[in-house]
Amino acid sequence: MRGKLTWILALITLSFLIMGPVQARDWDQTVPAVWGSWVAWLEDSSGFVNVAVTKIGEKGKFYPDHVRAQQGAPDMAGGLLVWQDRRDGYWQIYGWRPGSPRSYQLSYGRQEHINPATDGHTVVWQQDDNGFWDIYALKLKGRKLLRLTGERARQENPDVDGEWVVWQDERNGFWDIYAANLATGEERRLTWERADQINPRISGDWVVWQDERRGHWDIYAFNLKENREYRLTDDRCDQINPVLDGNIVFWQDNRNGYWSVMGMDLSSGERYDFGNFKANQENPSVKEDKIFWQEERNGRWEIRGYDVKNKEWLSPATGFLQDN
Template identity: 25%
Template sequence: MILRRAGAIRIVLLWLVVLCTVVMVSPAAGAGEVKIGTSESVQGHPSISGDRIVWQDNRNGNEDIYLWNLATQTETRITTDLNDQENPSISGNWIVWEDYRHGVNPEIYLYDLTTRTERQISWSGDENYQKQPAVDGTKVVYMDSMNGFYNIYMYNVETQRRSSLNEDSKTQWQPAISGDDVVWIDWTTNILYLYSISAGGQPIAVTDGNTGPKAPAVDNGRVVWADFVNGNDAGIFLYDRATGIKKWLTPIPTNQDYPVISGNTVVWVDDQAGTSNLYRYDLTTRQATRLTNGPGNQYSASIDGDRVVYVDDRGMNPHVYMSTIGSIPQPVVVNGQTKLPTDTDHDGLYEDLNGNGALDFNDVVIFFNQMDWIGENEPIAAFDFNGNGQIDFDDIVRVFNLM
């Protein structure tokens, strides 16, 4: 009797596959998504701190820095120089960026939102350059070639003094800062370092030089970065200074890159859905979920608390968007089953409805029989495979096609 019913369901599903391949619903954009700014110009490299978001914008024929205030819903142009200003970073009342007003070699400038004044905090000369600034509190870090090679320098906004953090290595780049912690990559040795500003001395080698770490970020002693595994694929890794534990957060065979971290949330760019989307890992629940699923690519993320800003290329020009990370409802045991459903490919959708750790035809049958119950009792986003905001037959068809 059960086999006969399963056979009938299979026939129904096959017909649904035929019907639903004619009209497929496009995935919806990320929940709670907000478009930032007033222009449709090319935008890039957003950074967020509290209610303020900065980015680079080419609406004036060159790259300028703009600011959006979420509290007042107002936009402010920060730079007016006719040359390019790029790669901004914001923390509180301070904004820093790369500035090309003195030639092809960039320098670092700082803007004070309280006094509405800017000042140059590094000098490139004819041959040197300063790039990749990052600010947190009253400290700015950046890479500087003033010694003929790359070192990480720090500028103290209060004392207006700058210093080299570590000159033992001569090829340092990709700095990031959070409070007392600074991280960077040694280009020659492929080692990721964690440095304590107050302690000084030698930095901690987070990696051993046998891999290819890149794009590090740090928050409260926890470091995340992308590293190459399984050939050309990159995964997201975490190091916790408090415990000394290092672990791979995303052991799935796709390419993950450019992680950012704030509190217990790690966000990165992932191509497992065919386009570059943002995914989130909760360090408390140890759950990975898909954060954005817009029609284009999402990348260049910045995070502060539960707000994530990023670039999305869905339109004519790449634009800055923001999504808010709320508490994500977790699935419950499906009616008639004994185990929690699982997300076998970590895309935020729970295709393993019977909780046996694999997607099989029984999951499709359960979905077919319990469609109404799932729509009433489960978090819709966890089973909405076509992204139309509801549970329907097309979701069942998509699970069937995944087998």
């Protein structure tokens, strides 16, 4: 395994030096979201932070909804891009599908709606109700809105895949990970440690999160079918912001003295390390074997990507962005 990992790291390093970033500009690009051949991110080129989009393999970028208002927290899956948008004075949730001429509003009301996530069929977010954050789910077929939590405590950072929604929940005095089934109404508490567990993500039967039970942040996983918990990292440095798609998990890791994107395949045990470049790498996003993150190089944040299945960088020739 060590020899295989060394070969993978050498290939990644050489390819990176040749290929360079997916795109580069004088302003920051952050918080990427990927699905299929589409990549979205945030950029502050206009004086406002807006969502920008490109299709890998084509030049140019565009804005699904280029308004003079702050936007944030993009997420993409199942042919749907969602984000939070403050154009009406409150944070609202908007959506856009590739090929559509315009975006559409998904949340309404004089409350704050933030941190959206989607699987393409359902959109979830946290909403400020009476001074507490609650979790809501909007099933796009029939536009059915469900309130999933009502505790007088904070529930934040939801994610959804199929009928399962996960979030972090402070009702017990610490942040715990909870899950709810949209079809049956079942609610499950996944963590019981007297420490904080936050930033859950779900894909299929797997849930991952960052966990502070050992005095620093580690990455843990829970299999809903097996009803079993796994610890994925054991380094005495912080590992945060996990993401996953299928059996592939990535996270931020500071064992090298700066944030690096690392990951593993839960089925094969194969590990990935993109942190050989002595530059901070943050906010990974993975879908369908493609991993993207923001990287701090040359004094600004840039978006970079890698194809895990084909073991190749998404190079300027296939994803370089230029103004239209």
